[in-house]
Structure formats: structure tokens, C-alpha cells
């Protein structure tokens with residue numbers, strides 16, 4: 001496994017960090033890590049667009065820890081992410097991988113004790129992982145900490161943080177950017193970056209290293225759609241779950257729906273049918289959200305009903321099935337939701353319930369997926385063409401070599417025949 005060690009350390013990670021990776025089962029770098037980590041370690045800004053479940057978190061955690069080990073000081077790195085659960089998940093990766101450094105991380109999210117957070121911030125933690133709203137509150141209300149020397153600003157799920165619209169992060173981001181040094185590295189990651197490229201570039205990135213994975217869709221993900229009339233959709237959902245739980249007893253299922261109310265109703269309905277179900281949505285108390293997610297992760301409950309607060313980033317290896325109880329309005333929401341399964345090379349199934357009112361939404365999803373599918377198909381075809389041309393070329397070379405050998409052989413034989421004749425002629429003289 002020295003070679004395997006080589007892969008990660010050939011990307012510029014110290015041995016202690018490579019060893020930590022192995023503890024997490026991270027032996028060989030994923031494409032996004034292989035491509036983005038060297039540029040980050042060189043000090044460049046970076047935008048990484050890679051499919052769901054492909055290790056984007058470690059792609060920024062590892063270089064930050066590498067740099068921190070070379071020059072440790074407080075508030076070295078700030079990571080922003082759109083949801084509280086994601087903040088905890090990212091902090092966990094920093095903690096596990098950064099253990100040998102005695103890493104001090106600090107999580108700043110809403111719904112938790114603000115005073116305790118202010119105290120932690122004043123202790124100059126190495127890494128702060130935050131949701132924009134709560135961090136902006138701390139910046140507005142106290143000056144017990146400074147971020148003037150941070151080396152890294154990281155936007156996880158960057159397109160979500162920078163999109164204008166419902167839960168607008170813009171104001172909070174402005175407050176945060178106001179206290180950050182211009183001289184820093186900015187790293188942006190998401191599975192759906194490309195459609196907001198311009199805004200992303202506007203956040204003061206100096207010629208960012210941009211990398212996008214060729215394959216946008218996860219091959220191991222089996223995506224299915226089921227047409228069902230609106231009024232029988234819930235009955236169909238029950239049937240679907242019954243079938244899955246009959247066929248597989250250890251499967252975990254996430255069901256996405258569009259409103260907190262539907263989340264509650266579906267949870268009560270499934271419990272009526274004795275399906276062990278738990279919910280996760282933004283109207284719940286934060287402690288309840290964390291508790292429910294922990295129970296689902298521990299497989300105490302096999303079915304999680306969630307709104308889009310859980311659509312992005314959550315990494316729960318036991319999830320084999322994602323069901324869209326409603327067809328997502330935006331293709332990129334679809335991509336993130338179904339990306340909760342089939343992660344890190346595992347297989348997974350997604351099923352989207354499509355009613356007569358959603359057909360147009362499916363078309364735009366298909367278009368986006370097919371576009372990437374077509375893109376993949378085109379790329380594969382091109383690759384095949386190049387491969388066959390190469391093969392043809394090699395054959396030609398081979399034939400030439402054969403012909404040449406043949407000619408030389410013939411020449412040799414001719415020569416030998418002539419020599420013989422000459423000799424024969426001499427002897428007769």
C-alpha cells in the first residue's frame with residue numbers, strides 16, 4: 001500500500017496526514033481531490049465542481065490542515081455552508097483528520113447558544129465552520145474575535161450561498177466579507193457550480209484554478225420516475241415503501257418533500273402504517289433536528305422525511321434510496337437530493353413521484369441530466385474514436401515494422417543465395 005500512500009503524499013500531503021486519511025478509509029484521492037489539492041497547496045484560489053458524494057469536503061479540509069501544520073495560529077480558516085447540519089458534518093471531518101494537530105475548531109450556527117459560541121470564538125480557534133446568518137450576528141454584536149489573518153475562506157455548496165432568492169445569504173455574506181482580509185485564498189466547491197460561475201468569480205477571486213468533473217451524473221445512481229395522479233400519490237408512496245421494506249430489511253430511505261407541513265403530515269401518515277419514521281425540517285427546534293438526524297444516521301429510524309434543508313451535502317452512507325415525494329422545481333435541487341445516495345462509489349436508487357402537474361419539471365430535469373448524459377455520451381464517443389485511431393495508428397506502425405523486417409529478411413536471403421552462387425561458380429572454375 002506504499003503506492004497508495006504515494007498517491008496522497010504525491011499530492012503534497014505530509015505522512016501524518018496521509019495516515020489520518022487511512023483511518024477514515026481515504027486511501028486513494030478522488031478526481032476532485034487529485035485535481036484541486038495541488039493548486040490549493042500552491043496558494044491559488046480554486047473552484048471545484050464535482051458530482052455529489054465525490055469527496056469535495058476532504059478536497060478542502062486536507063490542504064487546510066496541511067498548511068495549518070506548517071504555520072499554526074488562531075482563526076486560520078473560515079468555512080461557510082448553507083445549513084447547520086452541514087456545518088457539524090464539515091467540522092467533524094476537520095476534527096478527525098486534524099486530531100494529531102490538536103486542532104481547535106469552532107461551529108457557529110443558528111439555534112445554538114450564542115454566548116458559548118462567542119466564548120469559543122474569543123479563544124482563537126484554528127478553524128471556524130459557520131452558517132452565514134449566525135456568524136454575521138456575532139460580527140455585528142461583538143468584537144471579541146478577529147478574522148483579519150485568516151488564510152482560507154471556503155464556501156461549501158457555494159452556488160447555494162451565493163444565489164439570490166428565498167433565504168438570501170447576501171446581506172450576511174457582505175458583513176462577513178467586510179472583516180476578512182483581501183489577501184487570502186478563496187475556495188468554492190459544489191456539485192452544481194457552473195450555472196452561477198460569474199457571481200462566484202465576483203467574490204474577489206484572483207484567476208481561480210477551476211476544475212469541473214467530466215461526469216456530472218453519478219453512474220452508480222439508478223434514477224427512476226413514476227407517473228402517478230396527484231390524488232393517489234401518497235397511497236403510491238406507502239406502496240413503494242412497503243415494497244422496499246419487504247424486499248430489504250436494512251435499507252435506509254430519505255423522502256424529500258417541499259414543505260415543513262407536508263413533512264409533518266407524511267411522518268404521521270407513515271407512522272400510522274408502523275413505518276419507523278423521523279422528520280427533519282427548518283420549523284423544528286435545532287436540538288430536535290440534530291437528535292433526529294443522529295437517530296437516522298444510527299439507523300434507529302430507517303425512514304427520514306426531510307425538506308430541502310437536508311437536500312445538500314449530508315453524508316449518510318447507509319442511505320440506499322431517495323424518494324422525491326414532490327418533483328423538485330429546479331434541476332439542481334434534484335441533483336443534490338438524489339445525491340444523498342450512491343455516494344463514494346456505492347450504488348443507490350432514486351425515485352421521483354411525478355404527477356400530471358409536474359411533467360414540465362421532469363423535462364427540465366431530464367434536459368439538464370441528459371445534457372450531461374449527452375455530454376458524457378459525446379465525450380465517451382470521442383474517447384472511443386481517439387482510442388480506435390490510436391489502435392489503428394499502432395497497427396499501421398506494427399505493419400510497417402513487419403514489412404520492414406520482411407524486406408530485410410528477404411534481402412538477407414537474396415544475399416545468401418548470391419553468395420552461394422558465387423562460391424559455387426568459383427569452385428567450378
Ligand SMILES: Nc1ncnc2c1ncn2[C@@H]1O[C@H](COP(=O)(O)OP(=O)(O)OP(=O)(O)O)[C@@H](O)[C@H]1O
Nearest residue numbers: 026028029030052053054055056057191313315344
Ligand atoms: N479519497 C476518498 N476515498 C474514499 N472515500 C472518500 C474519499 N474522500 C472522501 N471520501 C468519503 O466520501 C464520502 C462523501 O464525501 P463528501 O461528503 O465530501 O462528498 P461531497 O462531494 O461533498 O458530496 P456533496 O456534493 O453531496 O456535498 C464521505 O463519507 C467521505 O468520507
